[in-house]
Amino acid sequence: MKMKRSLISQLNASIMVNAIYAMINYPIVLISTLLAPFSLLIVITFVSRGSLLPIAVGGALIMTMISAGTSLQQDLSHLKNDFKVQDMVVSSPTSSWIYLVGMALSEIVYSMPALIVLAVLAALYISSNAAGYLAIIAVLAIMFVFSVSLGFILSTYSSDIVQSWAFSGIVSTIISALPPVYYPITFIPLPFRYLAYISPATYAAEIVQNATGLISFSNTTILIDWAVIIIVSAIVAGLAIKKSKWRED
Amino acid sequence: MKTLICDHISKRYEKGKYALSDVNFSIPAKGIFALIGRNGAGKTTLIRILSTQLLPTSGSATIDGIDVVEQEGRLRDIIACVPQEARAVGWVTPKQFIVSYLMWRGFSIKESTHRMNEAMKRLGIQKYMDSPNRVLSGGTKRKVLVAMAMSSEARILFLDEPTTGLDPISRDELWKTLMKLKKDHFIFLTTHYLEEAEKLADKIGILEGGKIMALGTMEELRRKVKYPYSIKILSKTGMIKPKYGDIIRGVDGQYQIVTTESEANRLSKELIDRKVRFSMNPLALEDIFYYIVKKPIEEEQYEDEEKPY
Ligand SMILES: Nc1ncnc2c1ncn2[C@@H]1O[C@H](COP(=O)(O)OP(=O)(O)O)[C@@H](O)[C@H]1O
Numbered sequence: 001m002k003m004k005r006s007l008i009s010q011l012n013a014s015i016m017v018n019a020i021y022a023m024i025n026y027p028i029v030l031i032s033t034l035l036a037p038f039s040l041l042i043v044i045t046f047v048s049r050g051s052l053l054p055i056a057v058g059g060a061l062i063m064t065m066i067s068a069g070t071s072l073q074q075d076l077s078h079l080k081n082d083f084k085v086q087d088m089v090v091s092s093p094t095s096s097w098i099y100l101v102g103m104a105l106s107e108i109v110y111s112m113p114a115l116i117v118l119a120v121l122a123a124l125y126i127s128s129n130a131a132g133y134l135a136i137i138a139v140l141a142i143m144f145v146f147s148v149s150l151g152f153i154l155s156t157y158s159s160d161i162v163q164s165w166a167f168s169g170i171v172s173t174i175i176s177a178l179p180p181v182y183y184p185i186t187f188i189p190l191p192f193r194y195l196a197y198i199s200p201a202t203y204a205a206e207i208v209q210n211a212t213g214l215i216s217f218s219n220t221t222i223l224i225d226w227a228v229i230i231i232v233s234a235i236v237a238g239l240a241i242k243k244s245k246w247r248e249d
Numbered sequence: 250m251k252t253l254i255c256d257h258i259s260k261r262y263e264k265g266k267y268a269l270s271d272v273n274f275s276i277p278a279k280g281i282f283a284l285i286g287r288n289g290a291g292k293t294t295l296i297r298i299l300s301t302q303l304l305p306t307s308g309s310a311t312i313d314g315i316d317v318v319e320q321e322g323r324l325r326d327i328i329a330c331v332p333q334e335a336r337a338v339g340w341v342t343p344k345q346f347i348v349s350y351l352m353w354r355g356f357s358i359k360e361s362t363h364r365m366n367e368a369m370k371r372l373g374i375q376k377y378m379d380s381p382n383r384v385l386s387g388g389t390k391r392k393v394l395v396a397m398a399m400s401s402e403a404r405i406l407f408l409d410e411p412t413t414g415l416d417p418i419s420r421d422e423l424w425k426t427l428m429k430l431k432k433d434h435f436i437f438l439t440t441h442y443l444e445e446a447e448k449l450a451d452k453i454g455i456l457e458g459g460k461i462m463a464l465g466t467m468e469e470l471r472r473k474v475k476y477p478y479s480i481k482i483l484s485k486t487g488m489i490k491p492k493y494g495d496i497i498r499g500v501d502g503q504y505q506i507v508t509t510e511s512e513a514n515r516l517s518k519e520l521i522d523r524k525v526r527f528s529m530n531p532l533a534l535e536d537i538f539y540y541i542v543k544k545p546i547e548e549e550q551y552e553d554e555e556k557p558y
Pocket residue numbers: 262263265267268286287288289290291292293294295
């Protein structure tokens with residue numbers, strides 16, 4: 001007789017272990033996750049005397065999505081290498097994608113405090129139409145899928161904490177330090193501007209900046225931006241399901 | 250149907266030597282199977298292959314007719330595993346950890362809580378239910394993981410060294426629990442305590458250097474060794490040469506003679522006459538283990554080394 005398994009429970013388990021219990025047992029993590037996206041937001045806002053605040057808020061939202069992937073990578077590597085949680089989960093009915101989706105959601109729960117504050121700031125300072133807000137939400141969702149998929153793949157390949165630090169260092173630099181998410185890309189001098197296009201975050205930022213109405217890009221640029229983030233995220237998500245090191249060989 | 254068949258399993262890690270070579274056996278998938286072997290023998294490698302965490306380099310295995318390599322999804326529905334180095338996650342409590350594990354398996358939170366309570370009670374660790382895992386003693390941490398595996402619906406439990414690090418009383422308690430569990434579970438455990446294998450297991454496998462050296466019930470293993478009696482020479486000198494039997498070296502480095510009952514009697518008289526201190530016993534599992542893992546010492550070898558006469 002086959003047991004009926006609740007998918008909701010299976011997803012909840014990851015959210016509880018990786019977010020809820022961590023927050024309940026160590027409330028200090030709430031403060032740290034709340035503060036994370038605000039440092040650059042504040043700097044940019046002050047330096048631009050407030051004029052770039054809407055763009056910086058959009059940037060902070062994108063960065064929150066990207067850091068969800070970096071944290072996911074670190075959390076899963078820690079659970080895998082120091083507690084052997086991945087081995088226990090592999091030898092159970094929980095499939096890699098249920099584990100991935102649950103853990104990805106846990107990172108959203110974990111970033112909730114910051115997301116709420118940013119959403120309020122966005123509502124106050126980003127003046128856009130419904131289509132613009134929808135575009136911003138879609139971009140955030142796509143960037144989230146991209147970054148958690150990448151984080152998941154890397155976590156399954158990491159075999160100890162030093163390796164996992166190295167992964168997140170490299171990924172943070174390429175994906176999040178390089179691209180102009182908190183400010184317009186024109187702030188970057190020309191030859192270096194092309195470098196920023198290595199990161200999908202740059203394309204995401206262009207769409208969000210365009211949606212705020214403060215900077216406008218040509219329709220072709222925006223179309224390319226959408227194509228790039230959708231295709232890259234789909235590829236990385238596909239790799240996460242197919243190429244993660246779930247069972248070792 | 251309830252059978253575990255290992256079909257010529259070999260495992261070679263990247264650029265390494267073979268951790269398992271041609272492991273080939275078949276046992277009933279019920280009761281307790283104990284895999285004993287020294288560190289590095291390949292126990293963890295085998296348990297990880299059977300519990301679908303690791304792919305073999307060649308060969309395969311089936312459990313209840315389910316192929317571990319090809320049908321891992323079906324097998325994962327009926328197994329639970331406590332890896333050798335597993336630890337209950339540090340920032341949660343045993344209660345939270347076990348409930349989460351059961352929810353991962355798809356139980357409702359209510360059912361998970363109920364099962365968690367039952368398992369903690371059975372292992373006598375309810376009082377630690379709400380302390381963070383990181384403050385628990387090593388033994389309690391191990392028990393939390395065993396409670397986790399047994400609280401699930403899995404019929405097949407893989408426990409990699411479940412009692413390592415437990416004090417004798419805790420170990421005894423865990424043994425009792427395992428003896429109860431084995432009535433409706435198949436427990437595949439590894440250990441390097443021979444006593445544990447002897448006490449618990451319906452079948453015992455001896456793994457050494459990636460090879461299965463012997464496998465069977467305790468009785469069958471005893472029969473592997475031609476001689477039922479062992480004489481341990483306790484004095485530094487006074488080694489004696491048996492007419493029938495073998496000489497092996499035990500864990501403490503002492504020589505011991507394994508031989509027939511009548512020869513043991515004859516030797517004991519001679520040893521008494523020569524005032525040599527010795528002990529005489531029926532073969533214990535430990536003696537069998539050493540007999541099987543380390544072949545009997547060739548005569549020249551001990552003659553050169555210690556001149557027993
Ligand atoms: N991930 C690995 N990579 C390379 N060699 C390994 C790995 N894991 C284990 N080994 C080697 O395989 C052999 C068997 O190890 P293991 O299965 O852990 O033995 P046991 O559990 O009996 O102590 C050892 O020689 C060990 O060094």
